[in-house]
Amino acid sequence: MDLPVKTGSESKLERTSPKRLSREAGLASAGEGAVKRGRLDLFKFLPFRLNRLAAEVSQALSSEYQARYGLDIPEWRVLATLGFRKEPCSAQYVSQCTRTHKSTISRAVTALLERELVERVANADDRREFRLRMTRKGKALYDELIPRLLRREQEILTCLSTQERNELGRLLGKIESSLDLIQTSEEADAKEVY
């Protein structure tokens, strides 16, 4: 997400000035030949590349919601998820959907409640659970923010043709499936997960 990797974290990879670093970044994975040779070319190593890329892209987007709207990453993840599902959903759902620890989500929700960007709806059926939904104010912020983020995404992707974008989406999708990261909408709705 960037729903950036806990940039906070995440963790993650920070920004240090000179960023130009790789070599022959063009092709393949580190693998195949490398496995035999026992030699690792960092800049072809998929996990390395994914992390750097994710960190970089997240960074590019986070300025939009951090500086501009005072949202931190977990908070943005909550809003993104609520905006995505039209119906109110539980903290649990948000947590699993964004793969963010439930305590982190809990804290983000608390902050958003205080800012009155989201509100809770008690669930009569199960009084442990609260459904979350954006307030009018939260929705307004969300509606203002989303187009900015989408525009940024498009900027980043200008280096790819439409066909290449589709191809990238397809390839990422295959990896996601094989890692069992995804689920079809039918499944989701049928099982009414989370």
Next chain:
Amino acid sequence: MDLPVKTGSESKLERTSPKRLSREAGLASAGEGAVKRGRLDLFKFLPFRLNRLAAEVSQALSSEYQARYGLDIPEWRVLATLGFRKEPCSAQYVSQCTRTHKSTISRAVTALLERELVERVANADDRREFRLRMTRKGKALYDELIPRLLRREQEILTCLSTQERNELGRLLGKIESSLDLIQTSEEADAKEVY
């Protein structure tokens, strides 16, 4: 990297049980139509996907060096960088190369020094800087670890054909270039950066 995103970190996206979540993960980016509609489909949104994927892949690999060799992420990043460059290199270089904060690298280096996995070589020309290199012990660990990691990478990529892997590498490379994340080997060597 993961050189996982500061899983620690970053940032990061953690692992919660049910991971199956997306819908129509197949194609494209969130963009285009979405920009106009002002509607965000999280599961097509590139930053979101990259972060989840990076987190997931990092996770898969980190068990290798964390549980097995007691290395944390920054420590592994240091070793990975030292192993990649044949000559000793500075902490600064490692920091920039892996996009990890210099204080984090500093601490990782301290830990590796204590475990005698790396050693410092004073630089006569510039006495502020130390060159780092793996000890025999460090190299042994590295040589044992790398094949495991490469094998994991290959496992993750089994869902793609050779051609698809190349294509993915190419597409990531284009994005990296356009984000100025990379640099050709000629440049790197010519300028003797870091």
Next chain:
DNA sequence: GCAAAATGGTTTCACTTGCAACTAATATGA
């Protein structure tokens, strides 16, 4: 119907990290 297990959510605690301040060494430039 009731005890035990499980679940949604919050909170406490220990640990990691980033930032900024700092030290030591080098480079700049008047």
Next chain:
DNA sequence: TCATATTAGTTGCAAGTGAAACCATTTTGC
């Protein structure tokens, strides 16, 4: 040549995070 700026690296501090313990409620199984 001497003050100023810059750079490599370390460290103190504050903030954020994950794990585990916790509370309240619901589910399970006997």
